Each structure stands twice: as structure tokens, then as C-alpha cells.
Amino acid sequence: xxxxxxxxxxxxxxxxxxxxxxxxxxxxxxxxxxxxxxxxxxxxxxxxxxxxxxxxxxxxxxxxxxxxxxxxxxxxxxxxxxxxxxxxxxxxxxxxxxxxxxxxxxxxxxxxxxxxxxxxxxxxxxxxxxxxxxxxxxxxxxxxxxxxxxxxxxxxxxxxxxxxxxxxxxxxxxxxxxxxxxxxxxxxxxxxxxxxxxxxxxxxxxxxxxxxxxxxxxxxxxxxxxxxxxxxxxxxxxxxxxxxxxxxxxxxxxxxxxxxxxxxxxxxxxxxxxxxxxxxxxxxxxxxxxxxxxxxxxxxxxxxxxxxxxxxxxxxxxxxxxxxxxxxxxxxxxxxxxxxx
Amino acid sequence: xxxxxxxxxxxxxxxxxxxxxxxxxxxxxxxxxxxxxxxxxxxxxxxxxxxxxxxxxxxxxxxxxxxxxxxxxxxxxxxxxxxxxxxxxxxxxxxxxxxxxxxxxxxxxxxxxxxxxxxxxxxxxxxxxxxxxxxxxxxxxxxxxxxxxxxxxxxxxxxxx
Numbered sequence: 405x406x407x408x409x410x411x412x413x414x415x416x417x418x419x420x421x422x423x424x425x426x427x428x429x430x431x432x433x434x435x436x437x438x439x440x441x442x443x444x445x446x447x448x449x450x451x452x453x454x455x456x457x458x459x460x461x462x463x464x465x466x467x468x469x470x471x472x473x474x475x476x477x478x479x480x481x482x483x484x485x486x487x488x489x490x491x492x493x494x495x496x497x498x499x500x501x502x503x504x505x506x507x508x509x510x511x512x513x514x515x516x517x518x519x520x521x522x523x524x525x526x527x528x529x530x531x532x533x534x535x536x537x538x539x540x541x542x543x544x545x546x547x548x549x550x551x552x553x554x555x556x557x558x559x560x561x562x563x564x565x566x567x568x569x570x571x572x573x574x575x576x577x578x579x580x581x582x583x584x585x586x587x588x589x590x591x592x593x594x595x596x597x598x599x600x601x602x603x604x605x606x607x608x609x610x611x612x613x614x615x616x617x618x619x620x621x622x623x624x625x626x627x628x629x630x631x632x633x634x635x636x637x638x639x640x641x642x643x644x645x646x647x648x649x650x651x652x653x654x655x656x657x658x659x660x661x662x663x664x665x666x667x668x669x670x671x672x673x674x675x676x677x678x679x680x681x682x683x684x685x686x687x688x689x690x691x692x693x694x695x696x697x698x699x700x701x702x703x704x705x706x707x708x709x710x711x712x713x714x715x716x717x718x719x720x721x722x723x724x725x726x727x728x729x730x731x732x733x734x735x736x737x738x739x740x741x742x743x744x745x
Numbered sequence: 746x747x748x749x750x751x752x753x754x755x756x757x758x759x760x761x762x763x764x765x766x767x768x769x770x771x772x773x774x775x776x777x778x779x780x781x782x783x784x785x786x787x788x789x790x791x792x793x794x795x796x797x798x799x800x801x802x803x804x805x806x807x808x809x810x811x812x813x814x815x816x817x818x819x820x821x822x823x824x825x826x827x828x829x830x831x832x833x834x835x836x837x838x839x840x841x842x843x844x845x846x847x848x849x850x851x852x853x854x855x856x857x858x859x860x861x862x863x864x865x866x867x868x869x870x871x872x873x874x875x876x877x878x879x880x881x882x883x884x885x886x887x888x889x890x891x892x893x894x895x896x897x898x899x900x901x902x903x904x905x906x
Contacts, residue, residue, distance in 0.1 A: 411865070429752045
């Protein structure tokens with residue numbers, strides 16, 4: 405009887421239980437306890453082999469939590485940062501693979517916080533004559549299981565040739581800007597419906613392979629670190645009251661008094677209502693408490709605008725930051741300091 | 746054992762911990778709570794573990810205590826029957842193999858030794874240490890568990906004897 409594979413008949417560890425374990429392990433360092441309770445049903449397709457590969461080996465934490473190299477390229481995270489973000493549930497390996505009609509789609513990694521979302525998939529055609537170039541596209545549907553669409557902006561594409569050579573397999577990225585993040589996690593179904601060849605115009609590519617490839621992705625809510633400042637700062641020669649700064653390892657939110665930011669608009673001769681961008685509040689660097697300055701190399705503004713007398717901007721940073729050690733944001737061409745301590 | 750080694754060992758044992766928690770608790774949320782508490786207590790008490798080769802046995806013992814603690818607290822809050830019904834509602838969305846369902850039908854006293862021995866591969870000696878039971882009691886419970894499952898599973902998945 406002991407020879408029978410009883411273990412195979414028992415369920416794999418559900419994703420949200422696994423995340424709860426990771427979260428607890430993450431809290432061991434500093435005595436903080438991070439617990440996750442998730443009551444919603446999970447229908448994650450967990451690949452037993454992939455899971456066993458992770459769980460069955462005795463390896464170091466940095467090896468266990470290492471990201472896919474493509475995601476690593478996007479967020480420029482070193483091994484410690486990768487481990488910290490996995491443990492903090494900002495980065496997740498997905499372990500979901502679906503094959504239909506000769507096309508295999510693997511959900512590889514998601515990285516997200518309250519402001520932004522990034523998902524990495526690998527699309528592989530069995531037919532090696534299908535050479536997927538960056539001009540190919542995927543059709544897909546998104547459904548937040550009855551909840552409102554949480555994204556104000558969404559974009560998707562195969563990675564370009566500079567990042568991956570052309571073959572029958574290619575990475576596919578979805579990035580989104582979240583709006584009004586609540587305190588509850590959401591589950592989102594992403595169902596791919598076709599791989600399309602290149603078309604003369606967007607959305608006109610021929611449907612090469614049709615099928616149904618369904619994935620359930622958890623839209624995790626991360627508490628940012630918030631600094632209530634209400635502090636006047638000298639920015640581009642103007643007095644600007646910065647009300648609040650919110651930081652996560654991958655994004656920032658900056659809230660200032662509208663009338664002060666209007667001065668900056670006038671000075672730069674731009675109009676935010678005309679979708680111009682205000683360079684004086686570009687976050688061009690981060691100063692850490694030990695004095696180290698990390699320059700931002702191409703961060704993405706997610707949203708910026710006025711509401712209720714305040715100017716709010718959110719941006720995804722070009723690299724992962726250590727939130728606990730940040731002492732100031734450096735904005736504009738002059739790297740004016742917004743001290744947050 | 747440092748934190749990194751502890752983390753790796755916990756992740757190595759995660760599946761086993763989940764199976765054991767699941768054999769005591771009827772929903773995944775409680776399993777997650779029990780596993781989280783067990784990890785925290787184990788890390789706090791790590792200095793009391795004299796021989797690291799017993800880490801898995803020791804952690805399993807802690808986990809079972811946490812499971813029992815959760816069952817006790819549920820009994821204080823709501824009648825156990827209600828907890829059981831609520832838990833069944835919460836887990837009914839998932840489909841499990843018939844073998845798993847049959848194991849879960851075992852009486853509490855028989856289920857834990859069965860899972861530890863047949864599913865997780867602990868030795869008789871280890872099970873006696875984990876459950877704080879004598880060898881004859883564990884053997885008797887395994888025998889009765891086997892008998893029950895034999896009657897339930899005859900013909901399923903090629904089960905013979």
C-alpha cells in the first residue's frame with residue numbers, strides 16, 4: 405500500500421496559500437508579520453512539474469526567487485531586489501501553461517503594485533515555420549470576474565527584435581496603469597483567442613492560429629509607503645507645496661497643490677490639459693539616506709493631472725528602489741530635492 | 746541554520762505541510778493561517794532545534810499544534826458542525842481526485858497517521874514523535890485507516906489491497 409502514489413492524489417499547494425507562505429517568510433527578517441487571507445476561489449493551473457522543480461530542491465532564496473531574465477531587464481532588479489519583491493508579493497512567478505491548436509502560451513511572471521501592472525508571457529508555435537516577429541499580435545479578452553475594469557490604460561506587444569531573436573517562440577508583454585486601487589486583490593481572467601500575423605494596419609493581421617488559452621492572474625494590492633509632507637519645496641524656481649509622496653519599489657505617486665503646479669506650467673509655457681508633460685516634476689533621481697544618488701533612466705509617467713485642487717502624478721520607475729532607504733526625490737533638470745524625511 | 750537555509754527548508758517542505766494542514770483543516774484559508782503561524786513559531790524557536798536533520802519532523806509537529814489551535818478557536822466561535830459546513834461550501838468549488846476525497850473521509854484520528862505515513866513518507870518512529878503516540882497506537886490507526894480506504898476505494902485507480 406505504501407508503494408502507491410498517494411502523494412499524487414493530494415492537491416498541489418494553491419497559489420494563494422503559497423503566496424501566504426512567501427509573505428510570512430518575507431516578514432521573518434524584521435519581525436513584521438505579513439499575512440494574506442484570500443477568500444476567493446482560485447482556479448490557477450499550477451504546473452506540477454514547475455512547482456516541484458521549485459519546491460523539490462534545496463537551494464538559496466535568491467535562486468528560488470530569481471525572475472525571468474526578460475522581466476529582470478525591464479525592471480533592472482538585482483538578486484536581492486528580486487527576492488524582496490517576490491517575498492513582498494509584488495513579483496510573482498505564475499506557473500500557468502495552456503496549449504491549444506498547436507500554440508502553447510505560458511504565463512511567466514507578473515510584477516505589479518497599486519499603480520502599475522506588468523505581465524510576461526511566452527508564446528510558442530509548434531509549427532517551426534511560424535516565425536513570430538514583433539509585428540505579430542495576439543487577440544485577447546480580459547475579465548475581472550464581475551468587477552470593473554481596473555485599468556485606465558493598457559498596452560501589449562511582442563518584445564522587439566533588439567531584445568529577442570526571431571523564432572517560433574516569442575515573449576509577449578502586457579502593461580497596464582491601475583486606477584483607483586482598492587484594498588482587495590482582484591482576480592482577472594486573460595483569455596487569448598488568436599495569434600495574428602503581421603497586418604498592414606494594427607488589428608488587421610491574419611488570424612494564424614485560433615483557440616482558447618485562459619489564464620487567471622491575481623491583481624495584487626500593495627500598500628505603498630506614504631509620506632504626508634505638506635511641505636514647501638523650491639522646484640524650478642517656484643514654491644511648490646508637496647502634500648504627499650507614496651512610494652513602492654517600482655513606482656511613485658506625487659501629490660502637490662494645483663495652484664503651485666500651475667505656476668510651473670506657466671513658466672514652462674505648457675498646458676497639462678493639452679496632454680503636455682511638465683518637466684519640472686519629472687523624477688530624475690532618488691537620493692538614499694546614505695547620500696547615494698540613483699539617476700532615473702527613462703521612467704514612465706503613468707498618469708498626471710489635476711483633481712480637487714491637487715496635482716497628482718504617478719510614474720513607474722525604470723529600476724527597483726529600496727523604499728525604506730529613500731530620503732529624497734530629485735525632480736526636474738536641476739534635480740531639485742523633495743525631501744521626504 | 747540561518748534565515749536563508751530556514752526559508753529553503755520551509756519551501757522544500759511546503760507541499761508536505763499543506764497536505765498535513767489540509768488533513769486537519771477543511772479549507773485553504775485556515776491551512777494558510779496554520780502554515781503561517783507554524784513558520785513564525787518555528788523561526789522564533791529555531792534555537793531549540795538541536796539537530797537540523799529533524800527539522801521536517803519538528804516543523805510538522807509545530808504545524809499540527811497550530812492546526813489543533815485553529816480547530817479549538819473555531820469551536821469557541823461557532824459550533825464545529827457549522828465550521829465544517831462553511832468550510833465545505835468554501836472548498837466545494839475545487840475538484841479533488843477520488844482518492845483524496847476518500848482519505849478526507851477518514852475519522853480525524855486515523856487521517857493524520859495515514860497522511861504522514863502513506864502520503865508524506867514519514868517513518869513509524871517519526872510519526873510517533875510527531876503525534877506523541879505509541880507505536881502500537883499508530884499501527885492500529887494505520888490498520889483501521891487502510892481497512893476503511895480499502896472498502897471505499899476498491900476498483901478505483903487500480904486499488905487492490
